Amino acid sequence: MEWTVEAISYLTSLGCAESSATSSDRNVSAVSQQAGNAPGIPFEVWPKLESTIQIYNIPFKIPGSRTDRELLHFYCSEAAQCLSRFSDSTLWTQLILQRSQHQPVIRNSLVALSSLYREYLKVGSNQLGNSPKTIQLMAKSHKQLSTYLLTPGASPEAALVCSLIFYVFECLVGNTKQAIWHLDRGLELLKNYWVDDPNLLAKMDPIYPQLKIIFCHLDVHASIFSWERMPVLKLASxxxxxxxxxxxxxxxxxxxxxxxxxxxxxxxxxxxxxxxxxxxxxxxxxxxxxxxxxxxxxxxxxxxxxxxxxxxxxxxxxxxxxxxxxxxxxxxxxxxxxxxxxxxxxxxxxxxxxxxxxxxxxxxxxxxxxxxxxxxxxxxxxxxxSEHREFTVSTNLVAMLYFVCFKTRDRNLLEKALSMMNSSLYSARDGLWDSRKAFLVVQSVLSEKDSLRSEEGSDMRLEDVGSDVIDTSCGLDEVFCALRIEDEVN
Known part of the structure; x- marks a missing residue:
């Protein structure tokens, strides 16, 4: 596939701008330089993987360190299925893995994802996002993609896969603004190549329809999370x-x-x-x-x-x-x-x-x-x-319960949705949506509603009660801060 001027522009912003965007958001350079010698900040903050694996659950041989193989083993054995829960697992369990065999830039990003995901299960988003090791892993992946995109054989496929993986990176650490930034870069590339020319999909191998469908889902998810963000794509004719x-x-x-x-x-x-x-x-x-x-x-x-x-x-x-x-x-x-x-x-x-x-x-x-x-x-x-943290990419379960709570005037429905958020999905994160934060936001607005006189509040939706803070441009995280809720998450 030939690279158009537009595509090069998309990929330049996707690859080269990522490092600066992430650095400005988290002061990557400063943290990386100080992490090794600053008092009280140990650089190696994560324990090493257990070295007891006898047979690796990886369908191909890979170069690199034993740690990389162990992380890919973890990805194949557990992470891929968890990421795609309740969805078609083909993209995560087969297609991306196949590309990683021959595309080092995808493989390296997948190793980083496995490492971040594994640590997320232990410590959650807050601690993960504040770890110098996390920042180093993400910055390294961005740099590798930036370098790859300057090579003559660089493909839009690798850029799309990496932008999706980087979106998951940011969701894992709870940086929703940066997650949407990565998503939008991938969506612009997708729009340029395939949505504007649907017939092109028929000529491609199986990864393209799978990539298209997940990007389409995430485009909608980002817009219902950040209420002022219009979807990048328009799919209805x-x-x-x-x-x-x-x-x-x-x-x-x-x-x-x-x-x-x-x-x-x-x-x-x-x-x-x-x-x-x-x-x-x-x-x-x-x-x-x-x-x-x-x-x-x-x-x-x-x-x-x-x-x-x-x-x-x-x-x-x-x-x-x-x-x-x-x-x-x-x-x-x-x-x-x-x-x-x-x-x-x-x-x-x-x-x-x-x-x-x-x-x-x-x-x-x-x-x-x-x-x-x-x-x-x-x-x-x-x-x-499961009694452990859960992370999925695109179920939208948390968002669905959240919107039922805010849209209904039926108190029984509201309490049922809130109960599910606080029990079945208590420690879940689905992409941009953190269930615990969503629960605390609903609980806070519900308390405000209940404090109103009965004739004022009985027939009001939570959406109407909290309209001064709910209608924000940056989604759940901004609402959480605006309500000044004590951060009990993680």
């Missing part, structure tokens, strides 16, 4: 938006088809609501006609999606379906229900319309039941409930 054709097929061909359709609807809904935020709170009959028509068209497509996924589940219920596929379908269904419920709250006809809000709450309630069953099914299929 003009025919879909105008109603000339349906975005949802009559019948899904498989789980990947379900996922592609859902992320298109999620992207469409997010772009639509964010581009019309000036009309937030307006009833449907008060909206400009073109906005109202698009909103109703989108709602119809979500109805079609839910009907189609129900048919797919019924048709495959009697067939042999492994637990991973069953959980994956369940998660996609939950995501659709939550997004549909949020949209319904934005198409209330007038003040007398009580039917539409009730439909939204029914969606939320069904989604919570499905999430509870999903977590229970996972624990059952894996033998026990």
């Amino acid at each position: 003009q025919d879909h938006i105008s109603g000339l054709s349906d975005a949802v097929p009559e019948q899904f061909s498989g789980i990947f088809d379900i996922e592609q359709t859902l992320v298109t609807l999620q992207n469409w809904k997010t772009n639509h609501l964010m581009s019309t935020v000036v009309h937030k709170g307006a009833h449907l009959q008060e909206l400009p006609i073109e906005i109202a028509q698009e909103r109703l068209q989108l709602e119809r497509q979500l109805q079609l999606f839910e009907a189609a996924i129900e048919r797919f589940r019924l048709q495959n219920d009697g067939q042999t379906m492994n637990s991973q596929d069953r959980q994956r379908i369940m998660l996609l269904h939950c995501q659709a229900l939550i997004f549909h419920g949020v949209l319904l709250e934005n198409i209330i006809l007038n003040e007398e319309d009580t039917k539409t809000p009730m439909e939204a709450y029914c969606k939320f309630e069904f989604a919570l039941e499905q999430i509870a069953f999903l977590i229970s099914d996972f624990e059952s299929s894996n033998g026990s409930k």
Whole structure:
């Protein structure tokens, strides 16, 4: 593939600017120089891996140190499956690993990811982010990519994979602003090559559709985390938006088809609501006609999606379906229900319309039941409930519970979602979203609501109570700071 001027620009910012961006954010140079001799800051802050591995669970021979092999063994044995929990594991367990065999820049980034992930499980985001060793590992990976991108054979594939890995780096240490920065660099490259020319995907090997789908998911996740960030991608066609054709097929061909359709609807809904935020709170009959028509068209497509996924589940219920596929379908269904419920709250006809809000709450309630069953099914299929920190990349489970809490007027629904956040997902982090922080934010705003006189607060959503701090541009972390919550996380 030839490099265009635009692509070189994207990759220059992705590779060369990363080091400066990360350095300015964490003072990498100063910390690195001082770490070795500053009093009270031991440079080797992490214990070494146990050297008892007899057979490495790595499907190919790799050069490098024994430590690198042990970290890749850990990645293959544990980390890859955990990162992709409730999702298609192909990208993390197979495709990226295959690329790492022949691409040292990917392999080195994967080794760093394994090291960071392993330490995250022990100490959590706060301690991990403050460790000089962490900063050194991340800066080294950025420099290696920057050097690689200057070579004649540099490929966009390696740049995309590394930008995804760097996004996970930053999520692990809790630096959401920098995580979104890395994500946006990858999205611009993806948009330049493949989203603008969908037919190109058919000519590529299996990693490209997998990379596209996860970047599309993360684009939506970043926009619902940071409310002023418009999605980089626009996936719905003009025919879909105008109603000339349906975005949802009559019948899904498989789980990947379900996922592609859902992320298109999620992207469409997010772009639509964010581009019309000036009309937030307006009833449907008060909206400009073109906005109202698009909103109703989108709602119809979500109805079609839910009907189609129900048919797919019924048709495959009697067939042999492994637990991973069953959980994956369940998660996609939950995501659709939550997004549909949020949209319904934005198409209330007038003040007398009580039917539409009730439909939204029914969606939320069904989604919570499905999430509870999903977590229970996972624990059952894996033998026990995990008591350790959990990290996933793209389930959106924490965000879904958070939005139910803020969107509903039903106290029972709110308390159910809050309880799940504080029990089943107590120590979980899903990409940008930290469950403990989300729980503490909801709890803080709920306390404020309960302090109001009953006639003022009884019918208010948490979103309305905390609107002065909730509507922030930098997401959950900024809300957490604005509410001055004591940092109990980690």
